[in-house]
Amino acid sequence: MFKKSIVFITLICSLSACQKPVEYAQFYIFGTLVDITLADVDKVEAQQILAQVQQDLQQMHNDWHPWEPGMLVDINRAFAEGRCAPLDQKLKELIVASQTLEKQTGGSFNAGIGGLVSLWGFHTSDYPIHTPPPSTAAIDKWLQFQPSTQSVYFQGDSVCSSNPATQLDFGGIAKGYAVDLIVDKLKAAGVGAAIVNTGGDLRAYSQVERQYWHIAVRHPQQGLIGLIEITADDAVFTSGNYQRYVEHQGQRYAHILDPRTGRPVSDIVSVTVLASSGLQADAAATALMVAGLKGWHELSKSLQLEAVLVVDEAGKLYMTPAMDARLALYEPDEDEIAEVETNTEKTAKVGWEIEIVK
Ligand code: ADP
Ligand code: MG
Numbered sequence: 001m002f003k004k005s006i007v008f009i010t011l012i013c014s015l016s017a018c019q020k021p022v023e024y025a026q027f028y029i030f031g032t033l034v035d036i037t038l039a040d041v042d043k044v045e046a047q048q049i050l051a052q053v054q055q056d057l058q059q060m061h062n063d064w065h066p067w068e069p070g071m072l073v074d075i076n077r078a079f080a081e082g083r084c085a086p087l088d089q090k091l092k093e094l095i096v097a098s099q100t101l102e103k104q105t106g107g108s109f110n111a112g113i114g115g116l117v118s119l120w121g122f123h124t125s126d127y128p129i130h131t132p133p134p135s136t137a138a139i140d141k142w143l144q145f146q147p148s149t150q151s152v153y154f155q156g157d158s159v160c161s162s163n164p165a166t167q168l169d170f171g172g173i174a175k176g177y178a179v180d181l182i183v184d185k186l187k188a189a190g191v192g193a194a195i196v197n198t199g200g201d202l203r204a205y206s207q208v209e210r211q212y213w214h215i216a217v218r219h220p221q222q223g224l225i226g227l228i229e230i231t232a233d234d235a236v237f238t239s240g241n242y243q244r245y246v247e248h249q250g251q252r253y254a255h256i257l258d259p260r261t262g263r264p265v266s267d268i269v270s271v272t273v274l275a276s277s278g279l280q281a282d283a284a285a286t287a288l289m290v291a292g293l294k295g296w297h298e299l300s301k302s303l304q305l306e307a308v309l310v311v312d313e314a315g316k317l318y319m320t321p322a323m324d325a326r327l328a329l330y331e332p333d334e335d336e337i338a339e340v341e342t343n344t345e346k347t348a349k350v351g352w353e354i355e356i357v358k
Contacts (some may be wrong), residue, residue, distance in 0.1 A: 025050040029057045032199030040192030040208045061205045066169045067123040075166045092298025099149045108290035110259040112149040115166030129246040138261040160255035179203045203278045205233035220270045226329040237281035239289045240270035256289045267293045274307035316353040
């Protein structure tokens with residue numbers, strides 16, 4: 001339903017690569033279409049692997065869902081009531097990773113903001129959302145409690161929070177972590193090359209010589225920006241304010257919230273991060289949205305991110321030199337340029353305004 005408009009993918013097999021057929025499965029998990037593409041794998045084996053992957057992802061969806069009954073909802077209820085609640089190893093790792101990321105991003109990424117996400121009406125699968133924004137008083141009250149993953153601690157196989165207002169929400173990181181877990185499994189099962197694509201946020205790898213993937217990066221407003229070639233193993237994640245938002249009285253409120261103001265972020269339309277892990281790319285893309293046009297570059301440096309692409313409201317592109325090196329800009333030939341007006345799906349706008357930010 002919410003297929004990201006910025007990324008679509010193609011497998012490129014050069015010369016004699018791809019002798020074995022490519023196997024493919026699609027299912028609806030994490031509120032989005034998940035596509036798994038396996039290459040260099042036996043057909044029968046692939047079907048078993050894909051069935052297992054679907055089961056694993058469904059389990060993660062159930063365990064980490066912020067409002068449907070499950071492990072995370074039980075934990076959040078326990079926090080609010082000053083109790084501890086049981087958790088499993090995966091969820092523990094997700095919490096620990098979120099705590100580290102909150103520190104590293106100076107609080108731009110804060111997975112303890114479930115209460116605020118709910119206040120803004122985003123705990124629903126019912127789009128479009130037209131609920132009115134929360135009152136200033138309600139936001140101020142939430143801010144007063146300073147919810148944070150730093151209040152979360154573990155006691156044996158249980159998790160507790162010293163702050164009852166901390167409510168965990170992994171919307172900004174769950175897909176990244178899930179993709180990493182699945183890629184680990186695929187590699188362990190001997191799958192030579194794969195793409196795990198959760199609605200345009202993906203990780204792709206190839207351990208097969210002369211076989212690689214092309215990830216097409218599209219502009220959130222129009223056209224194809226270019227292609228990223230993945231020959232080894234990379235995650236490409238995009239956060240944007242153009243797909244999930246509350247619309248009330250003509251005003252749009254993005255689903256990425258600044259934990260320090262309690263309000264939606266506004267001046268960046270999308271951030272795409274290329275990194276070695278899904279977890280890092282997913283969380284970083286969300287955090288850079290929060291850092292905004294003024295802060296994204298400094299934060300990307302302190303997070304040691306290399307390849308970042310930012311699109312502002314005017315459609316201008318900002319790229320780090322590493323993204324510039326990885327992204328082959330799409331340059332339409334003259335015939336295609338003539339088509340620009342009629343075929344926005346395939347053709348790029350000619351002459352994007354691009355700034356390389358060192
Ligand atoms: P997308 O859903 O488009 O992939 P993100 O990865 O940025 O976008 O995730 C957005 C989700 O992350 C929100 O719906 C919410 O659940 C959560 N979230 C919003 N703001 C923050 C934040 N500042 N820190 C951590 N998580 C956030
Ligand atoms: Mg994210």
